[in-house]
Amino acid sequence: MTSPDNLPEVPDAKVPDEAQAPEPVEAPVVRRGMFGVHDSGDTSGFGGLVVRRQPRLSTPRPYGGYFDEIVDALGMDDAIERVVVDRGELTLHVKRERLVEVCQKLRDDPELRFELSLGVSGVHYPHLEGEELHSLIHLCSMTHNRRVRVETSCPDADPHIPSTVGVYPTHDWHEREAYDFFGIVYDGHPALTRIMMPDDWDGHPQRKDYPLGGIPVEYRGATIPSPDHRRSYS
Amino acid sequence: MSTAYDEATEGKVYSVTGGDWDDVVTGVREGDDERLVVNMGPQHPSTHGVLRLVLTLDGETVTEARSVIGYLHTGIEKNMEYRTWTQGTTFVTRMDYLSPIFNETAYCLSVEKLLGIEDRVPDRAQAIRVMMMELNRISSHLVAMGTFGMELGATTPFLFGYRDREMVMDLFEYITGLRMNHAYVRPGGVSVDLPAGAVDKVGELLKEMPKRIKDIRKLLDENPVYLRRTQDVAYLDLTGCMALGITGPILRASGLPWDLRKTQPYCGYENYEFDVAVQKGCDVYSRYLVRMQEMEESLKIIEQALDRIAGPLKGDPVMIEDKKIGWPAQLALGPDGLGNSPDHIAHIMGSSMEALIHHFKLVTEGFRVPAGQAYAPIESPKGELGALVVSDGGTRPYRVHFREPSFNNLQAIPAMSEGGQVADVIAAVASIDPVMGGVDR
Numbered sequence: 028m029t030s031p032d033n034l035p036e037v038p039d040a041k042v043p044d045e046a047q048a049p050e051p052v053e054a055p056v057v058r059r060g061m062f063g064v065h066d067s068g069d070t071s072g073f074g075g076l077v078v079r080r081q082p083r084l085s086t087p088r089p090y091g092g093y094f095d096e097i098v099d100a101l102g103m104d105d106a107i108e109r110v111v112v113d114r115g116e117l118t119l120h121v122k123r124e125r126l127v128e129v130c131q132k133l134r135d136d137p138e139l140r141f142e143l144s145l146g147v148s149g150v151h152y153p154h155l156e157g158e159e160l161h162s163l164i165h166l167c168s169m170t171h172n173r174r175v176r177v178e179t180s181c182p183d184a185d186p187h188i189p190s191t192v193g194v195y196p197t198h199d200w201h202e203r204e205a206y207d208f209f210g211i212v213y214d215g216h217p218a219l220t221r222i223m224m225p226d227d228w229d230g231h232p233q234r235k236d237y238p239l240g241g242i243p244v245e246y247r248g249a250t251i252p253s254p255d256h257r258r259s260y261s
Numbered sequence: 262m263s264t265a266y267d268e269a270t271e272g273k274v275y276s277v278t279g280g281d282w283d284d285v286v287t288g289v290r291e292g293d294d295e296r297l298v299v300n301m302g303p304q305h306p307s308t309h310g311v312l313r314l315v316l317t318l319d320g321e322t323v324t325e326a327r328s329v330i331g332y333l334h335t336g337i338e339k340n341m342e343y344r345t346w347t348q349g350t351t352f353v354t355r356m357d358y359l360s361p362i363f364n365e366t367a368y369c370l371s372v373e374k375l376l377g378i379e380d381r382v383p384d385r386a387q388a389i390r391v392m393m394m395e396l397n398r399i400s401s402h403l404v405a406m407g408t409f410g411m412e413l414g415a416t417t418p419f420l421f422g423y424r425d426r427e428m429v430m431d432l433f434e435y436i437t438g439l440r441m442n443h444a445y446v447r448p449g450g451v452s453v454d455l456p457a458g459a460v461d462k463v464g465e466l467l468k469e470m471p472k473r474i475k476d477i478r479k480l481l482d483e484n485p486v487y488l489r490r491t492q493d494v495a496y497l498d499l500t501g502c503m504a505l506g507i508t509g510p511i512l513r514a515s516g517l518p519w520d521l522r523k524t525q526p527y528c529g530y531e532n533y534e535f536d537v538a539v540q541k542g543c544d545v546y547s548r549y550l551v552r553m554q555e556m557e558e559s560l561k562i563i564e565q566a567l568d569r570i571a572g573p574l575k576g577d578p579v580m581i582e583d584k585k586i587g588w589p590a591q592l593a594l595g596p597d598g599l600g601n602s603p604d605h606i607a608h609i610m611g612s613s614m615e616a617l618i619h620h621f622k623l624v625t626e627g628f629r630v631p632a633g634q635a636y637a638p639i640e641s642p643k644g645e646l647g648a649l650v651v652s653d654g655g656t657r658p659y660r661v662h663f664r665e666p667s668f669n670n671l672q673a674i675p676a677m678s679e680g681g682q683v684a685d686v687i688a689a690v691a692s693i694d695p696v697m698g699g700v701d702r
Contacts, residue, residue, distance in 0.1 A: 081632030081654060114374050114635050142503050145638070145647055146669060148662040165636055165647065165664065169517075172524055176636065197506030200672050223331040223701060233339050233660075254343035260626045260656045 055080050061260070080154065085109040090117065093173055100138040103129055118176040123188050126179050130194040133166060133175070141166035141175060146201035147191070149209035151234045159183040160211050164191065164198075181211065190216040208233035296324070301686070303332045309408065309690065310697030314674065318683060326678045326686065328671055333701040341661045345627030346372055347588070349658060351444045353648075356663060357699030358441055359404055362397040363641040364699075365446035366390055368661070370527060371637035371648040372448040375630050378581060385570065385577035386450035387529045392463070392566035393436070393445065394528075394639075395559040399470065400429035401642035402552045405694040406477060409549070412687050413490050418480055425473040428466050435462060447588065449581035460571045467564055474556050481549065491546040495677035495689035498543045505673050509644025509666050510555065511693065514540045514547035521640040528639075533562050545692040552694075555642075584619070586628050627656040643667050643694055663702060667695040 057080045061073035089095055090110065094117040098110060106125035111118040121129050133141040145165040153159055158180035166175050181188050190213035192198045202213040203222040210231040213219055221228060230237055239253035251257075301314040311332035317325035337356055341349045353368045354361040373379050407422020430440045436459050437443040437452070445452050481487050497507070499515045512519055520537040522530040538554035540547035580587040609617040632654035638647040644666030651660040670693045677689040 078654075113633050114377070116634075116636060118634075143508070144506050145645060145664045146506065148649055148664075150634075150651055150660045150662075163649065165649070167638075169519055169524075174525075174636075195506065196504045197669060197672060200668065204668075221331075223334040225331075232336065257343075259343075 061258075084111045084113060086112040093171070097139065097173065097175055100136060101129070101132060103132065116174070116176060118178050120178050120180070123179045123181055126177070127189050127191055127194060129177065130164070130191045133177070134194055139168065140170040141168045141173075143167040143169055144195040144197055147198050147205050148201070149205040149211055149233070151209055151236075153183075153235050155180075157182045160186055160188075160209055162188050162205060162211055164195075186210055187212050187214050189214050190219075192216055207231065210234065299683075303329075309695050310700075312671070312690070312695065312697055312700075314686065314690070316683065316686065321682050321684075323678050323681055323683055323686060326675045328674045330668075330671065330697070330700050333697045335702065337702045338661050338663065341658050343657065345656055346448055346630055346658065347627055349661065350447055351442075353661075353663070354442045354444050355698065356702050357641070357643070357646075357665065357667060357696045359696050360397050360401045360642050360699075361441060361443055362390075362393045362446060363639060363646055364663070365444065366394060366528065367637055367639045367641070367646045367648040367663070368650070369446050369448045370639065371635050371650040372630065374635040374637055375633055375650060375652050376448065376586065377631070378449065378583065378586065381581055381583065382450055383578045383581065384529070385454075385574040386579045386581075388566045388569045388574055389451050389455065389579060390446055390528050391530065391533065392563050392570065393433075393451075395562045395566070396429050396432060396463075396466075398559045398642045399556050400426045400433075401694075402556050403429075405552060405642070405691075406481075406549065409691040409694075410481065410487075412691050413487065415480075415484075415487070418477060421473070421477050421480070425470070425477075428469065428473075432459075432462055432466060435459060447580070449583070449586045450579050452580075452588070454579045455570065460567060463563065463567050467560060467567070470560055471557070474553065474560075478553060482553075488546065490684075490688060491549060491692075492542070492544055494545045494681065494685045495692055496543050497673055497677050501673070501676055505676065506669050507644065507673055509640070509642070509670070510538075510548050510551040511670060511673070512644070513538060514551045515543045516541040521638055521645060525638065527637070533565050535559075535561050545688045548692045552642075585623075588623070629654060629656055630658075638664070641666055643696070643699070644670060663699075665699045665702065667693070667697075667699045668702075671695050671700060 056077055058078045059076065061076055086109075090098065090112045092115075094110075094112055097117060098104075098107075098119070101107075101119075103125070106122055106129050108120040108122055111120065119129070133139050143166070145167060148163050150161045150163065151159060152161060160181050160183060162179045162181070164177040164179075166177060167173070168175075179188055186209075188211055190198070190202055192202065192213075193215070199217070200222060202211075202216050203219060205211050206213060206216075206219050207221045207223050208231055220226065224232065239255050244251060297318045299316045299318055301316055303311040303313040313329040313332070315325075315327040315329060316323050335355075337352045341352050344352065349368060349372075350365045353364040356364050370379075373382060403422040403426040407419040407426070410416070410418025410422070433443065434440045436455055437445040497505075497511065497515065499512075499517055501507070502512045502515050502517075508519065516539060518537040518539045521527070522533075522535075523537055535558045536554075538551045538558060540550050542550075609620050630652040632652050634649065634651040636647055636649045638645050640646075645664065646666055647664035649660075649662040649664065650658055653659040673693065674686075674689060677693075678686045681689075
């Protein structure tokens with residue numbers, strides 16, 4: 028049970044039309060062992076555990092399926108940092124200064140026609156230096172029955188991403204939500220205010236560095252540590 | 262804040278703190294500003310929970326409508342980052358509490374996509390999911406229609422809706438052990454198989470429900486008061502729906518037959534025969550008709566799913582074979598309504614130390630999900646419900662985000678109600694059918 032590859036079994040047959048699995052470029056070691064025990068007195072049984080971080084994926088052509096057609100029809104390779112095909116989903120990592128342009132073309136080009144947006148959401152990766160905050164847009168083309176994910180990133184020190192409300196008006200509330208929870212400032216949004224938390228709230232709660240509260244217990248001033256400081260298996 | 266500041270931003274402000282009411286009225290009458298700002302909610306019976314609407318009125322006409330949300334934000338997405346993948350279902354089921362099975366299914370489909378086990382989820386589990394989802398669609402629409410009637414001044418549809426919903430609730434309780442917040446759908450399948458007699462009970466519902474739906478239709482379909490309150494009210498055409506990202510019954514009431522069950526099938530929906538309900542009116546009445554027809558179509562799907570469950574898929578497993586993911590025990594629903602398995606307990610406590618360790622590890626530590634991100638959309642009663650799940654390869658989600666249809670569709674309130682009568686705001690909100698638990702999460 029201490030094996031690091033304690034992962035669920037993998038199906039034998041590969042999906043034929045799926046693109047070749049991207050080669051792991053680098054897999055930096057995040058942590059060895061568990062529960063912070065390192066010396067020879069490790070009795071946790073996890074001493075041999077090596078936890079690696081997910082490598083940065085970048086899929087080479089051909090992407091498979093309709094994904095090649097989308098990238099060809101978009102034809103803005105200079106605006107796209109990398110293309111990732113994973114689990115049958117296409118992700119375009121777009122430079123933030125070109126985001127609005129890319130969205131506009133994705134919506135209006137007759138070969139693309141991503142007329143429905145399913146909104147914006149954020150993810151915080153504190154370990155990715157220079158691109159800590161990610162903003163994800165899920166688009167759906169009803170005309171061609173296709174889906175694509177547009178991902179943009181910005182550094183924590185300069186959390187600005189251009190707003191796409193002008194292209195997809197539905198992003199109004201979604202961008203407010205991402206701002207509220209991650210502190211991503213969407214430049215050009217008509218009224219970027221908090222939407223879930225109270226207006227005078229400090230901090231952005233879904234960031235990984237947001238302090239969580241512990242629970243005081245009535246026993247000699249003890250405290251149950253906050254969830255991010257409890258010991259865990261992951 | 263000073264009165265001067267208020268007046269600069271808000272116009273003439275009247276602070277009424279005691280005094281003679283006649284003086285206040287005379288004061289207001291002298292002003293030339295006819296604008297009146299009214300806060301509707303957050304505690305108001307027709308706001309479907311804690312929704313606050315800030316309405317600017319000119320007489321009876323709404324000139325500006327702004328919705329304020331967040332009163333029911335419970336941090337479900339953040340909480341899930343500190344629980345195992347399986348425990349996540351317990352959280353998501355509480356989001357949109359009127360359609361819990363859909364929340365669970367969207368989440369589980371996304372986790373299964375990350376695990377790469379979509380093809381190995383047993384067919385029986387998928388058929389049960391479909392049956393439960395369609396039952397849930399009926400119960401959700403019944404609440405929508407029932408509260409709808411009440412908000413427009415008719416109490417009978419409310420009583421009918423809730424009475425009929427009770428049939429579905431009883432069934433859910435019988436199958437999952439709980440009326441709401443089931444956590445029934447799990448990554449890899451469903452938590453328990455149908456208990457003995459469940460197929461017959463669903464059969465009874467299939468016999469009774471068409472009559473009940475017909476009763477509601479008799480009450481409302483051609484009711485002149487209802488028609489005048491709903492026809493050409495809260496108009497939102499296809500262009501508006503596309504711009505605002507509206508999906509579900511509102512979109513289908515504007516003439517586009519977009520239903521993910523048909524266009525991008527999941528859980529084996531491609532094997533079921535049913536029609537997509539479409540109307541062209543773009544108004545509240547069309548949305549009502551779409552929901553009514555959807556309930557009738559759901560009954561068709563339930564019947565087909567039931568045939569499969571009782572026929573070719575009888576006796577099949579309802580959880581993935583993989584012991585690293587599937588819960589170690591096939592729990593049976595005990596008479597106390599809790600899941601239990603005497604055989605399994607005897608096995609792990611009496612004969613196999615390894616089985617005990619495995620049980621303990623799987624339940625406390627959980628399974629690992631390979632790193633990556635996946636988005637799984639499904640057609641919930643309110644529209645497209647999508648679960649974006651990000652994993653860093655650990656035993657807990659790195660980030661979970663739900664694309665909640667209610668959250669998105671509420672953005673249409675200004676488009677639907679500005680320029681209309683104040684009474685039509687109620688109809689507009691009701692036709693969106695928002696559930697604030699889902700909106701705020």
